[in-house]
Amino acid sequence: MxxxxxxxxxxxxxxxxxxxxAFTILLVAAYSRHYGLANFLWFSNLALILVTLGVVLESRLxxxxxxxxxxxxxxxxSLDFVGRLVLQTPVFGITEYFWVGDRPGWVRALTxxxxxLPPALWWLTGRLGxxxxxxxxxxxxxxxxxxxxMLVGDPQRNINRLWGLGAEPQxxxxxxxxxxxxxxxxxxAIWWPTHRLFAWQAQRRGRSTPARTGQ
Numbered sequence: 001m002x003x004x005x006x007x008x009x010x011x012x013x014x015x016x017x018x019x020x021x022a023f024t025i026l027l028v029a030a031y032s033r034h035y036g037l038a039n040f041l042w043f044s045n046l047a048l049i050l051v052t053l054g055v056v057l058e059s060r061l062x063x064x065x066x067x068x069x070x071x072x073x074x075x076x077x078s079l080d081f082v083g084r085l086v087l088q089t090p091v092f093g094i095t096e097y098f099w100v101g102d103r104p105g106w107v108r109a110l111t112x113x114x115x116x117l118p119p120a121l122w123w124l125t126g127r128l129g130x131x132x133x134x135x136x137x138x139x140x141x142x143x144x145x146x147x148x149x150m151l152v153g154d155p156q157r158n159i160n161r162l163w164g165l166g167a168e169p170q171x172x173x174x175x176x177x178x179x180x181x182x183x184x185x186x187x188x189a190i191w192w193p194t195h196r197l198f199a200w201q202a203q204r205r206g207r208s209t210p211a212r213t214g215q
Contacts, residue, residue, distance in 0.1 A: 010058065011128060017056050024052040027110045034103050038152075041145050041159050043069050044077075048113060051120065060125070064134030064198065067121040069142065071194050074117040081115065093166065122201070130202035135195040139187060146183070 010017075027048070031039050039045060047066035054063035076092055083091035090096055098108050146162065155163045162182060164170030170178060 012055055012058055012124075020052050020055045023113070024048060027113070030107050030110055034107050038154070038157065038159065041149060041153070043142065043145070043160055044074065044114060044117070046141070046145070047074075047117065051117070051124070054124065054128070058128060060128040061131040061133060061137065063121065063124045063128060064131040065138040065141065066117075067125055067130070067198050068134045068138045068191050068195050071118055071121055071198075072190050074114055074121075077114045078118060096167070125198055125202065126205060129205075130198045132195075132199060134198075135191060138191060142186070142191075150179070 027045075028040075031045070040049070047070040050062040050066040054060065054066070077094055080090060080092040081095045081098070083089070084095055084099060098111055145160070149159055149162050153159055153162065155169045158164055158167060158169055162179065164178070173181070
């Protein structure tokens with residue numbers, strides 16, 4: 001039974017912390033078996049782990065990093081999923097693995113956490129605040145992931161679309177030019193605008209942590 005005094009001291013409900021931690025442990029165990037450890041190099045899966053750490057520790061930095069990295073891509077994932085569900089046709093083609101995958105249904109169902117991430121990130125940063133160090137911290141983490149994928153990644157899995165925008169590797173642009181374009185577009189067109197969006201939200205609520213101090 002939860003301690004009422006402890007509940008009052010926590011910014012987040014203990015029940016939420018237990019649920020998020022249990023779900024992430026289940027997902028890590030299932031994905032490790034059915035997809036392999038390389039699957040955790042997907043930004044979305046890294047973001048889920050960051051969110052879990054942030055929720056359990058009530059730390060705004062890992063949650064803010066996840067928000068910067070995946071908020072907009074997760075919105076696109078959700079739109080594609082709902083479009084596929086309602087229209088029976090893919091919108092962007094990024095959720096087809098859910099519908100036609102060869103993994104057990106309960107394993108594929110775990111991926112529905114993508115639908116929860118955008119509203120959860122918005123609510124959590126509103127509750128705990130947004131840490132402006134998130135943008136450089138996420139870029140540093142993403143840089144490590146990209147270098148790792150370049151060294152040992154499988155082009156056919158196309159993790160984080162580092163080999164092409166579709167499910168398959170692209171062959172239109174030279175490899176180096178495509179990676180350079182990816183490295184420019186992702187920070188400038190995805191991560192920086194998201195950082196500005198969450199910084200604006202935090203400023204309105206008065207819950208922003210300056211980059212030089214942080215929590």
